[in-house]
Amino acid sequence: CSSKYVLSQMHPMWQGPLAVPGGDRQSPIDIVVRKSVFDSKLKPLVTNYDPQTCQQIWNNGYSFLVEYDDTTDKSTLKGGPLQDQFRLCQFHFHWGESNAWGSEHTVDRRLFPAELHLVHWNSDKYSLFEEAVMEDNGLAVIGIFLKVGKRHEGLQKLVDALPAIRHKDSVVEFTRFDPACLLPANTDDYWTYHGSLTTPPLTESVSWIVMKQHIEVSHDQLAVFRSLLFTSAEEDVQKSMVNNFRVQQSLCGRTVRSSFT
Numbered sequence: 001c002s003s004k005y006v007l008s009q010m011h012p013m014w015q016g017p018l019a020v021p022g023g024d025r026q027s028p029i030d031i032v033v034r035k036s037v038f039d040s041k042l043k044p045l046v047t048n049y050d051p052q053t054c055q056q057i058w059n060n061g062y063s064f065l066v067e068y069d070d071t072t073d074k075s076t077l078k079g080g081p082l083q084d085q086f087r088l089c090q091f092h093f094h095w096g097e098s099n100a101w102g103s104e105h106t107v108d109r110r111l112f113p114a115e116l117h118l119v120h121w122n123s124d125k126y127s128l129f130e131e132a133v134m135e136d137n138g139l140a141v142i143g144i145f146l147k148v149g150k151r152h153e154g155l156q157k158l159v160d161a162l163p164a165i166r167h168k169d170s171v172v173e174f175t176r177f178d179p180a181c182l183l184p185a186n187t188d189d190y191w192t193y194h195g196s197l198t199t200p201p202l203t204e205s206v207s208w209i210v211m212k213q214h215i216e217v218s219h220d221q222l223a224v225f226r227s228l229l230f231t232s233a234e235e236d237v238q239k240s241m242v243n244n245f246r247v248q249q250s251l252c253g254r255t256v257r258s259s260f261t
């Protein structure tokens, strides 16, 4: 997807506006399990990712993004709560300076050390990510919690590429990475709600799909995430890229639906 989507230069903790003025469907949120509503009409997710569409990995000063060629319908998401077909454009993570916190969403206030976001846009209705990002049914983001445990073999190729993009705006070629290897074994159980991007421009265009089952990565793999920097090579004060999550937002009466009882 186009990486020219320029983000406003906000503090990495984007402590900026707690919510977009008039924003009543902001993300992230705490998922209160006993208040979520089972919806039997929610289908299993259908992902079809082609590793050949993987293009590059870069540090955008907020996270690191693995970007996919989204000029054709080669890597897609459909099913779940979605009516249309969505194209994968990138995935990225949010994490803490310690394993005690780092995720954006929480489940009954439970924090995870990190959270993976797979970002897709509605290619049935729009022709570019930049268009879809402004529309209320434009994006679908799969959120997957990370826990510290055994080493994630599939993640290691990505971890090994991170030292090459330590600084903001650094980019390296990154090919043949299959994001399906980052999905948990069970993708049928998820929560879903209408929300927003969690980084500027915070647009309220996201159908969030948060997986119930987490994936495991090793302590050492997560430590390499923390070796990244928010700052570019030119800046004289280097800041570790940690705690790149947004503060939680109010539900404003929204319902979180679950695909499982």
Ligand SMILES: NS(=O)(=O)c1nc2c(F)c(F)c(F)c(F)c2s1
Pocket (backbone or CB within 6 Å): 005, 006, 007, 090, 117, 119, 141, 196, 197, 198, 199, 200, 201, 202
């Ligand atoms: N954390 S997030 O909500 O998944 C998320 N934020 C952003 C964002 F701010 C962007 F500018 C952008 F181009 C994205 F593709 C995403 S995707």
Ligand SMILES: [Zn+2]
Pocket (backbone or CB within 6 Å): 092, 093, 094, 117, 198
């Ligand atoms: Zn994100």
